[in-house]
Structure formats: structure tokens, C-alpha cells
Amino acid sequence: MPAEQRRESILSAATEVFGERGYVGATTDAVAKAAGVSQPYVVRMFGTKENLFLEVLHRALERLLATFRGVIAEHPDEVGCEPLAGRIGAAYADLLADRGLLLSLMQAFMLGADPVVGPAAREGFLQVYRLLREEAGFTPEQADQFLSHGMMLNTLVAIGMAGDYASDPRARELVDVCLPSKAPLVVALAKKPA
Amino acid sequence: MPAEQRRESILSAATEVFGERGYVGATTDAVAKAAGVSQPYVVRMFGTKENLFLEVLHRALERLLATFRGVIAEHPDEVGCEPLAGRIGAAYADLLADRGLLLSLMQAFMLGADPVVGPAAREGFLQVYRLLREEAGFTPEQADQFLSHGMMLNTLVAIGMAGDYASDPRARELVDVCLPSKAPLVVALAKKPA
DNA sequence: GTCTATACGGCGATAGAC
DNA sequence: GTCTATCGCCGTATAGAC
Secondary structure, three states: OOHHHHHHHHHHHHHHHHHHHHHHHOHHHHHHHHHHOOOOHHHHOOOHHHHHHHHHHHHHHHHHHHHHHHHHHHHHHOOHHHHHHHHHHHHHHHHHHOOOOOHHHHHHHHOOOOHHHHHHHHHHHHHOOOOOHHHHHOOOHHHHHHHHHHHHHHHHHHHOHHHHHHHHHHHHHHHHHOOOOOOHHHHHEEEEEE | HHHHHHHHHHHHHHHHHHEEEEEEEEOOHHHHHOOOOOOOHHHHHHHHHHHHHHHHHHHHHHHHHHHHHHHHOOOOOOOOOHHHHHHHHHHHHHHHOOOOOOHHHHHHHOOOOOOHHHHHHHHOOOOOOHHHHOOOOHHHHHHHHHHHHHHHHEEEHHHHOOOOHHHHHHHHHHHHHOOOOOHHHHHHHHOOOO
8 A cells, every 4th residue: 555545544543543542542553453554653654653643633623724714715705794603613513523533633632731732732723713713704702602612512522422321311401402413413422333 | 647638638639630631641650749649659549540530530520519509509599590600600710720620620521432431521521511400590501601611711721822822912812702700810721830 | 565573661550668 | 657669561662574
């Protein structure tokens, strides 16, 4: 397999593993197994585990920003208006289908104390905020609202508030209220069989 | 020192360390050093690192719930009304002064995939939600709103979006909008010197 | 381009003295 | 009640073959 393609598959696997177990909890071996290669090969290709995580973070951010820009480009007349906020929110929720993407971002956000990952995470968070303010035309209050519900979504997914817990009436109510479009997301929220 | 008091100081130290580094990233040795005891003593007293974290999680939740109940008890006439939501929100923000408390909670929320911590975290999150709904009289939408901004606050603190980053205009704007009462919180948000 | 073998360090946990 | 010493595992990273 060509290196470029192998690289992609490892990054994809790493995104899932980092999202599930966190930066520290994830092992290069787990990433390797998920990608179907040997552990030393993962390290060889990315230098260090830290470097691999930074790549995952960078790509997740690029994907997120590109998705938002796509929505804005499709509805340039709505910049600064309410409907656009709803569209971008829906786009965000759709990204949950990519198991690991938003979770990896969230894991990075929790690493603010890390001397290397911390600055990258802060810069990434700011990039999103700037896009909302400067490209989507959100007011500061709209951006706060949007990001807050994004963090809530991330947290609900990370904590695994679905699956069996949906049997609890309050848990069901909580998930129902917090999730915009329920149907596709229940799938994303439920733990994968593996 | 009596065992009970020693226990308290270790739990307090552990709350800070777990909040800063996460469950996996924190070491029993770092907790021991922060508490001024030897590493084996920490393990001896709590059995395992996992057990220690569960204790930290439990105590943080108790503290959070007790704080909310205190506010409700002081204003029983406001149950189900808007002003109470503001009071509870302010109480939540005040808890940030206790460095580590809300961060440890957030770290636990990110461990949904863990077979032991995961269920405890979900149950804790639900306890908070039930309190808001059943004791504070929040509507589901109010609870969503409250929890969302709580998760946002946690995230901003965890990512360390303060200190030097306050020089960035957008970062300052973001923090200013998301934080209810700014003055006391800037202290909590800024990284401690150690 | 990918693997096997392995060195090396760190961390949780145990043993046992005082 | 608290420590020192230490074991053993696991995970990152390196060396080197194919």
C-alpha cells in the first residue's frame, strides 16, 4: 500500500482511538491494531505519539472548519441571520457520525495544561470562534450559545449517555432535549459493538 | 496526623491533580507529592488509583449537589422561576474557585468508555440533571441551557483560555461573553504558578 | 514499506521496617 | 501511621532484517 494511503488509514484509526481513550490513555499499539499495522510502524511514520495526536487534532479542525465554510458558501445570503446558525448546528451534529472526530477535539481541549498540545488546542478553539464571528456573522452571544451547546453535545457523547441509559426516563429526556435531530444521532451516541 | 485528616488532604490534592492531568495522566506519585506524603501511602490508603479517583468524583459531586441545594433552600419561593437559575449559575461559577473540583468532574465525563468510571460518571451527571428538574423546578429546556453553559465553562477552564491568551482580542471577547462574573473567575481560569 | 525483537523508562502496587 | 526499597508490567521508541 502506498505510504500516503497508509497514512490516511492510520490517522483515521488514531482519531477513533484518541477520541475514545483520550491522549494519554490511547496507546500507539491500539492505533496500530485498529489500522492493521505494527506498533513500531505507527511510531516510525509519525515520529512520536505526540506528533500523531497533533496531526489528528489538526485534521479534525480542518474538517470542522471546512464543513462550516461549506454551509456558509451555500447560503451566503444568510450570513448574520438566525437560519444560518441552525444550518451550522445541524452540520456540527452530522460530524458526530464520524466517530472520534469531535471526541478527539474535545480530548484536546482537556489538555490545556500540556505544554505542547495546550497551545495547539487553544489556537484551534479560537479558529472556530473567529470563523463564527467573522465569517458566519454570529454575534458574541450567538457564538457563546452555539459553542455551549456544542460542548454539551461533545460531553454527552463522551460520557456515553445513550444505549442502556436510554431506559432511564430522565436520561432519555436529557438526550432528547439536547439533541437537535434525534434519529441519526442515537446511532452515533451508542457505543460501537467492538 | 490522624488518618481522617490525612485522608482529606490527599483527596484534596488528588482532586487538583486529576483535574489538571486527567485520570490516566495523573500519577499517584504526583498526588502524593502534592499532599506531602509518600506514593505507597496513597495507594495503601485508597487501595488503587481507580478507587481514589472514584472517591474524588463522588466527593466533587456531593459538593456540587450540596451547593445547589443550599441555594434552593435559601430561596424556596423561587423554585421554577428564572432568578433561581441565575443564582444556581452563579453558585456553579463560584465552585471554580476550588481548582480541580469541576475539572475532575469534567475529566470523569470524558471517561464514558471506562467500564468502571463510565457508569459512575453517567450516574453523577444524571443526579445533577434530576436535581435541576425535580428540585430546582427547571424545565427541560432550562436544564439544557444551564448544563450547556456549564460544559462550556468547564471546557474554557480546562483548555486554559486565559492568562496570555487574554491578549488576543477574540480570546478576550470569548471569555468575557461566556463568563458571568468576570473578576473572580479570571483568577480561577489563569494557570496557577506551580 | 513493513515487520520482529528489544531496550528503556515510568508507574502502580507490594513487602516489610520503624 | 508512614516510610524505603523494590517488583513487574506496560508502553514508547529504537535497531535492524526482509
